[in-house]
Amino acid sequence: MDIDEFWLFLQRSRQVTGDPDERLRWLSLHLAQRPPARIVDFQILLNQIRRRSDTYDMWEAANLIFGGCSTDGFWYFQAWLIGLGRDTFELVVADPDNLAEVPEVRRLAERPVSEWAQEEWPQWEALSYVAAGAYEEATGEEDGVYDAMKERGHTNQGDPEPTGLPWRLRDPKATTQRLPRLSRMF
Template sequence: MDKAEFWTLLERSAEETTDPDHRLTWLTHHLSRLSPEHIADFQLGLEAARRPIDTYAMWGAANQILDGLCSSDTFWYFQPWLIGQGQRFARNPDNLADLPAVRVLAGRGHENWSDAEWPQWEALDYVAADAYERVTGRRDGLHEALKARGHRVYADPEPNDQPWNSDSLTEIAQRLPRLARLFPRRQHVTP
């Protein structure tokens, strides 16, 4: 499976349904019809798509959308969600303001977002492993196959750019002006 096939499969799942759980079912079914090597290629494609958005700049954008509540785990789950938006998703963090899935969240507090709307999709990280197990019967088979190919699996953000203070209203206004207008920070009340 090459890069184009990875994106085609991911985007076809979005054409079938917008519900994240149904997309996972669809992807698992279709991946299970491929060879173990192609399933591993899908996981490598997912990780390759993750690298350019694993940045402090994108983390700041996610933090703005999530009203300052974006931990490292939350950012890790945000990345596959962003990839799930398709190949043409924004690489410039402030351009996330153009994504329909982001715009629908604006003006509503995160407590009013449905589960399907939340900008996170952790389960996409596991779809290839599930399909691999279905095909081979080996529970940790995908991890072993990737290791045999010399691939280092990582499970936490490893931003590759300069950190910045994504809680600073001044920096947010300079770096993310469009997202700052769509998602103005609210005051959090501490009990």
């Protein structure tokens, strides 16, 4: 599986359904039908793509949207962002303030967090584990995808490791300069 196939795979799941749980079932079913090496490719690509969004600027954007975003919340947010598809992901990675253009974020900004439905939350934790489940289904090896990744020289990242200037070194007032549209929305 190459990068284009990865994105196409996610796009197809989204075309089938917008429901995150149904998308996971679709992804798991279709991944499990592929050779184990391709399932490993999927996880490696997911990690590499996620790494591109693993910045303090992106975390700050998620923090504005959520009204506070934990380490786990940011991890799940990154998966959600990938789940929105290649075009949206590239737009937002180029400038996290572009989240203000994302229809799902715009809809959330119209209501208080307390009124967000579960399926609307900008988090998709389970995407992180879909390849592991598919690999186990295909091979019978629990957590085998991670062993296969190690054999290929890759490790599975389990938490954010953001790059860029950490928050504690920033002027809090500068958030509105870096993320002006999101700051107005949230």
